[in-house]
Amino acid sequence: MDKKKFLPTLAFLIPLALYPILISFNNYFLNVGTFIVIYATIVAAWNIICGFAGQLDLGAGAYMGMGIFITGILLLWWNITPLIGIIVGGLATAALGFVIGYPTFRFGVREVWYALSSLALVSILQKLFLVWEQVAGPVERRLPYFSGEWYLMRFYNFSVYFYMSLALLIITLLLNVKIRYSKIGYYLLAIRENEEAAEMLGVDVRKYKLLALLIYSFIVGLTGGIFVLIAGYYHPSLFDPWVSIQTAILGIVGGLGAIYGAPLTALIILGIQEYLRFTLGGIVQGLHLIVYAVILILVVLFKPEGLSEVFRSIYKKAVALKAK
C-alpha cells in the first residue's frame, strides 16, 4: 500500500506529542487535553461505523461505560492491573457490541431505528447498573488513590494518560486509513451508499456491518478503560447519552468518512468549547453549548459535507503555495 496515505497522521502526532511540554505538564491542561484526545479517538472510531458503513450509531456512551465498568471492576474486585483490565474491557465491550449488533443487523434494523435503539442501549445499561446494587448501584465506587505504582496505574501526573490516549488515537487513525483503502473499506462504502445494491453485488452486508461495529466498540471500550483511571471512580451516570450525542455531532460536523477531518474537528471544537466554558460558562450556564448547537445546525444546513472540506481546501492551498 501507498505509504503516503499514512503521512497526515504524523501531522497529528507531532504537535500533540509536544503538547504536554508546551504547557509544562500543568495538570489542568493535561486533563483537558486528555479528554479532548479521548473524544477525538471516539470520533475517529465512530467514523468506521458511520462514516464508512453508514450506520448512525448512538451507542458510544454505552460502549464507553462498559469499558469504564469492566476495567474498574477488575481492578477493584480482583485487583487485576488496568494494563490487562483495559484490554479485557475493550474485548468485553466488543462482545456487548456483538450481542446487540448481531440480532440488530440480522433483523435489518436500520437508519433512525438503529440510531434510536443504540441510544436506548445507553439508558438501559445505565439503569441496569443503577438497579444492580451489588455491582454498582447509586454510590460512586472509588479506585485506589494515586500511588504512582505501575501496577495500579493511578498516577498523580496525568501525562501518562495523555500519551496513552494519544497512542490510541494514532492507532485508530492508522486503522482508519488501513480499512479505508482495503477491500473491507470498499465494501463498507458500498453498504453506506446503497445497502440493497451492495447485497445484490455479493457483499455480505451483515458480516461487514458487524465487523465495523466490533472494531468501533472495541476502541470505544478501550477509551473507557483509560477514562476510569483518570476519573478515579465508576458510577452508572458514566453511561452517558451525551457522549453518544456529542460523538455524532462532532462526526457529522467534521464530515462523514473524513478520516482526519472528523478528529481534527473534535480537537478544534472541543478546544474552543472548553475555552468558552470558562469564559462564557461562568456568566450564563450552558451558553457555550448554545453556541455549539447553533454551529451544528448552520453547518448541516449550509455546509452539509462538513468542515473537513474546509480543511482540505486549506491544505490544498498550502501545498500549492509551497509548489510555487
Next chain:
Amino acid sequence: MEPIQLVQSVIFGIIMGGIYALVAMGLALVFGVMNVINFAHGDFVMLAMYITYFLSLMLTLDPILVPLITIPMFFVLGIGVYMGTLHKIVRGPALSQIAVTVGLMVLLRNVTLALWRAEPKAIQYTAVAGYFHVGPFIFPTSRLFGAVVSILTLVALHLFLTRTKLGLAIRATAEDADAASLFGVNVRNVYAFTFGLGTGLIALAGALIMTFQEVNPLSGLLYGLLSWVIVAMGGLGGVVGVFFSSIILAIAESIGITFWDPRAREIIIYLIFIILLWVRPTGLFAKR
C-alpha cells in the same frame, strides 16, 4: 404478587397510557405525514413543561389553563422552526434531519438550562391535585384529568383528520406528497401546518404532565425516546395505533415499576423497544 396490587398497577398504566398517547401523537403526526425524523421532540415537551411552569408562576394561573396560551404559542413556534430549519431538508437524507434536530435538542436543553438553571422545577398549585378512592383502588386526580383531556383531544384529532378537508389533504400528503400536489394540495403549507399542529399538541401534553411531575433540562430524553417507542409500536396506524400502543407500553411499565424497581422504568420501556424492532419492525398496528 397480590391481585389488588396488580389491578391497581394496570389502572395506573391505563391512565398514564392516555397521557403518553398525547405526548407521542405530535411525533407520530410529523413522522407519519412528513417523514421527518425529529430527535428534538422530547425537548419540545420539556420546553412546554418549563413554559407551563413559568406562566403559571408569572400569571398565577392554574397549569391546566395555561395551554389556552401555550397551544397557539407553540403552533406558531412549530411553524417558525419548520420554516427556519426543517423546510430545507424535508426531502433530504435522514442523517441531515437527525443532525439538525439533534442541534435543536442541544439548543433547547441549554436555553432552558441558561434560563432556569439545573434544579428541577415543579408547579405550586393546581385544582386537580390529590387523589380519590374507588373501592380498594386509588385514582390520582391530576393524572386522570390529564388522561381524559388527552383522550378527548385525540378523538378530536381523529375526527379532524378523517372528516375535514384539511385533514384529507394531510392524509393525502402522508400517502404520496407528489400525487397530492398534483391534485392541488399545497404540500409546503400542509407540512408547515402539520409541524405546527404537532408542536401545539406537545404544548398541551407538557402542561398536563407538569400537573404531576417536575421538570429539569434533561427531562427531554425520556419523553423523546418514549414517543419513538410508541411510534415504532403503533407503526403508521394513525391515532388509534398510537393510542393502543401507549396503553400497552404504559401498563408494562407500571407493572414493572410496581413489582421490580421504580428505577427500572427506562429498562422496561427500552427493552420492549429493542426487541420490538427485532421481531416486528413494522409495529403492532401497521395497516400494510
